[in-house]
Amino acid sequence: MVPLSWYLLLAAALFSIGLYGILARRNLVMILMSLELLLNAVNINLIAFSRYLEEGQTIGRVFALFVYVIAAAETALGLAIMIAVWRTHQTVAVDEIDALKG
């Protein structure tokens, strides 16, 4: 098998790429997609730890499944907010959406 550290390094790289996407992009959709990269990196870590270090092999997968649920909820809400913002502002650039009034 591949050593566990390879998976951890891969997840760290994926996490950093997603972090760059969140910080550097202006488009709301790009930020949401970068967030998905972060969640995927976390899931790789959870499942790799569960596979290599856990006796029962289940708890890591259960946590990863809950991460899936949260990710799906976050995507649905994020895209709904994006559509609503697009209707009112005609833009999805996060630095142009700076009014708190509805």
Add this chain to the structure above:
Amino acid sequence: MGFDVSFGFEQIAFLLTAALTLAAALAMVFSRQVFHAILLMIAVFVGVATFYVLLGVSFMAGMQLFIYVGGVSVLAVIAIMVTRGFMGSDRPRPARTTYGAAIVAGSVFIGLAWLILRVPWPTVPLVAASENDLALLGQVLVSRAGFVVPFELSSLLLFVVLLGALYIARER
């Protein structure tokens, strides 16, 4: 360190998949076209599913394909098709912000890699992969000693989120 391993099929498959996945992820965050970025994101999701297959947890690979490739990506594509005139290019941020983001992300990666390489991680799993332990996973998920409360709460969460998404995105 764990790098003194022989290079068999699994190691080569891992390195190839890792290279493809990370290249797709990099191309995604740098892509100017939002639609290209979505396609590259799907490539990243498939790559992550491949890692689950390599880890021997094919159930999670299936879930990854179902939820991410089948659900999240389709949701993203549809949401973008709905908002017309939006598939175009993304005006880049000022270079100062981009450099700052690159510095932050790079230092996070270097810090994480330094921490990871300090620890003598195991190179082989604790126990052999079982052929079919889905029954065990299901029992843990719905038993009272396991995770039945978060399991039911997550279904409530999904219900509320879907209603909320419909409410937010409705035509006014």
